[in-house]
Amino acid sequence: MQTLQTIIYLLILLVTIVSLLTYLLRRARDRRAYYRFMKTAAPVRTLSAAEKTLIQPFLVSPKKPGEVLQLNGEEVYELRGEWRGHGLSTNSQTASMHHLIGGLDVLLPFDAASYLVEGENLAEVVLTRHDYAIVLRLNGQFDIDTAHRMSVARQDALHQWESGGAAATAGTANTAGQGLDGAPGHRLDIGDAVLLGQRDETPAELSARLRPGVAFMPTALGFLPGLLFLIGAGHSDSPTAWMVAAAAFMALGGWMLRPPDSLPPRRKVNCLEGRVEQIEVASPTGTGTTIKRWFLGGRISIQLPYHWLTTMETPPSRPLRVDVYPDDLAVVRLGERFSIDDEARRFPPIHWGRHLTLVLFGLSALLLGWSMNDDFESDLAQLRHGLSGGPASFTSAEALLADPPKRGQGIYVLADRAQCDVSGRRPGTVPWVDCSRLRWGGDALEVEEVIPDPLLADIDQGRLPRTTRNPLIEQIAYLQAIEQMRGARTPYPGGAPQLHVISDYSAFIIGVDAICAKVRHTSFLACRQLIEALEREDLSADTPLPWKTLVEQARSGAMAGTDDMAIFSAGAMFRLKSDLRTVAAPLLSDQYAPAVRKIWAQRRGGVVIVERRSSDAQPEEMHRLVFEEDDLPTPEEGWVARWGQLQAHAANPGHRLLELSGTVAASALDPHGDLVIEIDTRLTPGDLQPALIRLMPLLLGMLFLLWQIRPLFVRYRQARTRKLALRSYLAARTNY
Numbered sequence: 164m165q166t167l168q169t170i171i172y173l174l175i176l177l178v179t180i181v182s183l184l185t186y187l188l189r190r191a192r193d194r195r196a197y198y199r200f201m202k203t204a205a206p207v208r209t210l211s212a213a214e215k216t217l218i219q220p221f222l223v224s225p226k227k228p229g230e231v232l233q234l235n236g237e238e239v240y241e242l243r244g245e246w247r248g249h250g251l252s253t254n255s256q257t258a259s260m261h262h263l264i265g266g267l268d269v270l271l272p273f274d275a276a277s278y279l280v281e282g283e284n285l286a287e288v289v290l291t292r293h294d295y296a297i298v299l300r301l302n303g304q305f306d307i308d309t310a311h312r313m314s315v316a317r318q319d320a321l322h323q324w325e326s327g328g329a330a331a332t333a334g335t336a337n338t339a340g341q342g343l344d345g346a347p348g349h350r351l352d353i354g355d356a357v358l359l360g361q362r363d364e365t366p367a368e369l370s371a372r373l374r375p376g377v378a379f380m381p382t383a384l385g386f387l388p389g390l391l392f393l394i395g396a397g398h399s400d401s402p403t404a405w406m407v408a409a410a411a412f413m414a415l416g417g418w419m420l421r422p423p424d425s426l427p428p429r430r431k432v433n434c435l436e437g438r439v440e441q442i443e444v445a446s447p448t449g450t451g452t453t454i455k456r457w458f459l460g461g462r463i464s465i466q467l468p469y470h471w472l473t474t475m476e477t478p479p480s481r482p483l484r485v486d487v488y489p490d491d492l493a494v495v496r497l498g499e500r501f502s503i504d505d506e507a508r509r510f511p512p513i514h515w516g517r518h519l520t521l522v523l524f525g526l527s528a529l530l531l532g533w534s535m536n537d538d539f540e541s542d543l544a545q546l547r548h549g550l551s552g553g554p555a556s557f558t559s560a561e562a563l564l565a566d567p568p569k570r571g572q573g574i575y576v577l578a579d580r581a582q583c584d585v586s587g588r589r590p591g592t593v594p595w596v597d598c599s600r601l602r603w604g605g606d607a608l609e610v611e612e613v614i615p616d617p618l619l620a621d622i623d624q625g626r627l628p629r630t631t632r633n634p635l636i637e638q639i640a641y642l643q644a645i646e647q648m649r650g651a652r653t654p655y656p657g658g659a660p661q662l663h664v665i666s667d668y669s670a671f672i673i674g675v676d677a678i679c680a681k682v683r684h685t686s687f688l689a690c691r692q693l694i695e696a697l698e699r700e701d702l703s704a705d706t707p708l709p710w711k712t713l714v715e716q717a718r719s720g721a722m723a724g725t726d727d728m729a730i731f732s733a734g735a736m737f738r739l740k741s742d743l744r745t746v747a748a749p750l751l752s753d754q755y756a757p758a759v760r761k762i763w764a765q766r767r768g769g770v771v772i773v774e775r776r777s778s779d780a781q782p783e784e785m786h787r788l789v790f791e792e793d794d795l796p797t798p799e800e801g802w803v804a805r806w807g808q809l810q811a812h813a814a815n816p817g818h819r820l821l822e823l824s825g826t827v828a829a830s831a832l833d834p835h836g837d838l839v840i841e842i843d844t845r846l847t848p849g850d851l852q853p854a855l856i857r858l859m860p861l862l863l864g865m866l867f868l869l870w871q872i873r874p875l876f877v878r879y880r881q882a883r884t885r886k887l888a889l890r891s892y893l894a895a896r897t898n899y
Contacts, residue, residue, distance in 0.1 A: 510888060609762075
């Protein structure tokens, strides 16, 4: 990846250097053309005083805007040739653009560039001392004096339009008309508009133009970050900083949501008179379709309000009074029929967008607060019980059974005879001593003596197959491997391999055959893998023998003596033992099943207490409440070892003193009738702050909904009613 980036950077650098060199070579060629033109060209006339004045603003170097160019005399030359251009750009912006006519670099004043043609161009130019020529006339259509007068006229017309002066918007012929105040106006030819004057925007028009917005920025920059910080406070051990940040963002959102201190200044409105026409023009997208646009006086493209178009037919051909904003040409009055001022006074504008945004934020707060709080019911119950009373204290299991605490209630437990419980009620699972659940009170555990099949017991405890390691055999195997590789590479980089020797191999094969004859279909695959491993991975066999042959040799005594052994690698032996345990587990489960059923049939009574310190707490955390580090019981692996541990636990339960204080996270009877109480020691009964902080996003969402849901529906209904009434009102007005 780093190499690719380097290649890309080098390519960019190469392209930049080539572009710069190309530009410099072209500029050198332009300078040579300039000096050649000075030597060969003859002046056609002398620069006039008016032209000398008009070119002064353009005597500026294109390369260095602060550098003033000096004229190389007052002679005017005729320049003829083809136009072309080149330049240097940086970051997709042209830094220096050059126009050349006949190879000479020229400066084009005013709008002279629009008069260039693709073929040959004819220009009159005056030369400067800095390799440039300034165009005075071009192709018989442009001269600097006329261009200056047109530029002044355009600026004057723009000023008159913006100030509402009684001046023509287009055309040249004027006839007397009446302005806003009765003074003579300036009327154009038929079909052109007349600018009657300018007025201030009315308060009703201002109210129709203003939009309170949809409260997106207050929500995105204030309320939403505040909500996220509030959720973070509920999951932090030090929520103070999170709460301060949440309050700051909420205050920011409220400040941004406040109404403006003052209304914006009123805009100017130009009042015109002229014919209004609807014209179809080609779509600027180039798709071949047409769009309908409205024009005033045939030249001014005006923007009509959308709700007018639904009831508006083609206006009359006579001139109409039209009021527009000067900058965007939005219409606020069209004849006597349409008027934004009249509409806003009769039907005041109603907006409901910001109410919808705040309602959606409230729903989002409810959803996030619910999904991010795993202990919602516990927090709610703790808050309810914390406000209603103090924690309940229990010093005996009988009292706890008589009056079980409810979820969320504060609790204090002092248990003098707590012991580890038994878990593992799933079928086919060996029970084990589980110290993450402590039983308080109740009858003692009764565990029967079970004598499993010796072969299965040896497999379960890892004593079968019985293996030894022979260093001599390992060294011989190592040397044989080296000889076979002929020094190509070291077969075992770590030295001689670890090989395991199974002695009394015939008895082992007979035992495996007997076990596989009893297996269920669930263990058939493991038994098949075990048999295939015994067939193929015996390193002492010259050729692999099928399982049937191995069993026959074992039963007939053909393996007696030195041949009654097998050699397996360490990996193969690990797989053998794993497959053996998989095969033996269902058979052991069947032998222990009656005793296991008797354990689960016992109704011992008492109370089972489980401590919750966090959502991902490990069981060992409960262990250390009642056990020392060196006395911590660890569940054994396998049926035989775990059953022995159960028997030892039944004989000596190891009663300990348990003292817990917290909040009840769960209190219910399990499927076997035992009362199980889960106590969250993180939640102090008298400390309601963590629960309250975790519930605050939900409270915030409910507050926003209660605040905004009614105004949303009321204003939405009012807006619908206003829309229908306004449409009926406009449809009824037919007189322009």
